[in-house]
Amino acid sequence: MSLLAAKTDRLRADRPRDPAVVSFALGALGVVYGDIGTSPLYAMDQIFRVAPGRTAEDALGAVSLIIWTLTLIVAIKYALLVLRAQNDGEGGVFALYGLLHDRKDRRVRMLLWALMAGAGLLIGDGMITPAISVLSAVEGLDVAAPGLSSAVVPITLALLIALFAVQYRGASGVGAFFGPVVLVWFVVIAALGAAEIAAAPKILAAFNPVYGFEFLGRANLLGALMLLGALMLVVTGGEAMYADLGHFGALPIRLSWYAIVFPALILNYLGQGAFLLGGLPAPGGKLFYALSPSWLLAPMVVLATVATVIASQSLISGAFSLVAQAIRLGLFPRLDIEHTHHAQEGQVYIPAVNWALLSGCVALVLAFGSSAALAAAYGLAVSGVMVITSVAMIPIALRYWGWSPALTALVWGPLTALNGAFFVASSLKLLEGGYVPVAVGAVAFALMATWRWGRKASYAAHNAKATLTLSEVVALHRVSTSFLERNALIMSPRPLHKLADRAPSLIRLIAERTGMLPRNLIFVEVAHKKVPYIHGGRCRVTVFDRSDKKGSVIGVELSFGFLEEPDVERALEDLARHHEIDLPTDPHQWIVHVMHDHLLPARRSNALQRLRLNLFLLLRAVSRPAYSYYGLGDEVQLSIEVIPVRLR
Structure with missing residues (x-):
């Protein structure tokens, strides 16, 4: 069933x-x-x-x-x-x-x-x-x-x-x-x-x-x-x-x-x-x-x-x-x-x-x-x-x-x-x-509040970093004469729907390190919705640039409800099978680029703020990496980049 x-x-x-x-x-x-x-x-x-x-x-x-x-x-x-x-x-x-x-x-x-x-x-x-x-x-x-x-x-x-x-x-x-x-x-x-x-x-x-x-x-x-x-x-x-x-x-x-x-x-x-x-x-x-x-x-x-x-x-x-x-x-x-x-x-x-x-x-x-x-x-x-x-x-x-x-x-x-x-x-x-359920509930609430804060703080710090816009990425892609002959899946912490949206900072690292861009760039964002199920429109594909000669720049948003298992690999396979993205149907041929934040406290943080950050880092240490939670890593090739991010 x-x-x-x-x-x-x-x-x-x-x-x-x-x-x-x-x-x-x-x-x-x-x-x-x-x-x-x-x-x-x-x-x-x-x-x-x-x-x-x-x-x-x-x-x-x-x-x-x-x-x-x-x-x-x-x-x-x-x-x-x-x-x-x-x-x-x-x-x-x-x-x-x-x-x-x-x-x-x-x-x-x-x-x-x-x-x-x-x-x-x-x-x-x-x-x-x-x-x-x-x-x-x-x-x-x-x-x-x-x-x-x-x-x-x-x-x-x-x-x-x-x-x-x-x-x-x-x-x-x-x-x-x-x-x-x-x-x-x-x-x-x-x-x-x-x-x-x-x-x-x-x-x-x-x-x-x-x-x-x-x-x-x-x-x-x-x-x-x-x-x-x-x-x-x-x-x-x-x-x-x-x-x-x-x-x-x-x-x-x-x-x-x-x-x-x-x-x-x-x-x-x-x-x-x-x-x-x-x-x-x-x-x-x-x-x-x-x-x-x-x-x-x-x-x-x-x-x-x-x-x-x-x-x-x-x-x-x-x-x-x-x-x-x-x-x-x-x-x-x-x-x-x-x-x-x-x-x-x-x-x-x-x-x-x-x-x-x-x-x-x-x-x-x-x-x-x-x-x-x-x-x-x-x-x-x-x-x-x-x-x-x-x-x-x-x-x-x-x-x-x-x-x-x-x-x-x-x-x-x-x-x-x-x-x-x-x-x-x-x-x-x-x-x-009666202190028993109150104590257990308080601990659970503190964990949830800290995890929610840490994710939002990390997201805000990422948004504050100077990164290329998708318009700039597309322009670089169009003028490039040589490419990395591979398909790059780049996990994005934010939705990418417009050319004015900022691309993940990973793309700058790849370009600076290799001097080239991948031929096919696919930015993937996983959106967790506040509804139990997604009945239609799970995958939103935005084509920013595509040509037979130079490849493509594509944004993908995958939406999942809070009662659904976020099987990203399967969703991408379906998109590749229907030629909506330029990607082989065999996950063994994929290279997935993911970021791992090295969070640093704000420059003027007090002891309580540093304690909260340390608790979040402890929770993240026992948490499954996002790529593993999304079903990636067993069959695909992973490229994990550690990026320092200072909280604001």
Whole structure:
């Protein structure tokens, strides 16, 4: 299956009558809803660790808050509204980045920095989620086999290490099982909840939001904020609906949510509340496992562990995709990216990210030791991303959806305020563990900001250097009587469309060193666009000069979306095959000239500026060279020129 075919299938899945809808909805269960679907393992426990009591009114109030939080944030905000903000059918932080990137409004530009911070927080979330999810599932051993409670941490570590160790093989091999297994999970937790509801139907009164407000009102301000911080755990994973939009389409994601996930979660949380109405203590302090009859405990621990591993796999794969998109947008160093599926370009494995996430997960499990302790570190990252998403929706509603300011304020004002309240509440846990995602996110943001700055500074310094214009290059080419009998591909850091544009400084070096110009000069610029895919017009060829006797001077711009692999060699082969550029079709006969900047600090730079430059140079040292990232170097001949460039 080609990338185009996969995208076509996903677009088909957004047609209500197409059979693909059901299969995509089943696939979305395992990939999109694994995280939020395993929240019942620990969310209610955390709420009642900070709740003022465990009376019947408290049980009704807690479940009422859960029902309406899921309804407002996930069922309405994400499922109905955010899924409309599609960038060529794609969603996620960088889809928003692409939608807003070209806007000139200074407030929107500030929002772009916030989206970069959101990407950093999601990377931190990808470290915490596997740790807390697997740990909370394995803690079922405390209930099923109390004698094995000391083995919870070692088993968790073994599962995490095994999970990360097989990432290089990709998720496609087991991906087909994700949906059916998670479907079984939702059916089972719904059935367990329904059984408890049948025994205590009074819990159905929790649909009345008054119980939720009264529950919050019984606590003081600090207690209410702590309750909201614990309540945030109920919706962690909801942001995956938007992040995975491009994989499944809006209709299958909505269908699986409203038909399966939402009802199953509501039933299970109602069931946990119904158990509390009975006044019995939860075995091992685990409300979720209290719903299982004794004969089902061991199978439930196994099923929960499998479900959390699937949820973790989805988060890990999401982190790989997120970093890969950042790399293609020029926001992150060019790390090694391995494709784990020959037909699906989006399935990637990034070794550096994989081992960084594993190291973080292991450290978190060892440092916190239990899901209850680790819950303090959870939720802050997701609540931050949800606030940023809500704010980003305001200009999108105004400019893309055509909403009036009044309607935008009416809808997004309360939703943003609600997410803001959750973020403030989650921030109270900063010293208890919330610093973990903040620290990880801050490091990721600093790396992205430094890489972005360094690339822009290098580009500006190049533009400031005195170089030949294309008009001057063409004039020299026309008056030359002898040429280097070869075809020279020169990588350009800027687009070349007009004769007034400045050619790369490499051409001057070649002319001065050899006393001649190559017979055929082809300047190649790779443009990374802020859209997921380039559907047409990937190659822009500008012929500045061409003759049978003296050869040619040609400019080529190759455009790639942030979800596409920039295969420059293949694109040039296609152009050569169609005689749009004067180049042999065999890459072994090419000579590609590339520049390597030797960056020097500005003459009047301070210590902070020099530190930033040194960090950028360190990032560039671990980054793949541009020619390697673009698929050049294995078959073509390379000529690498080191050029000193002083930053301004």
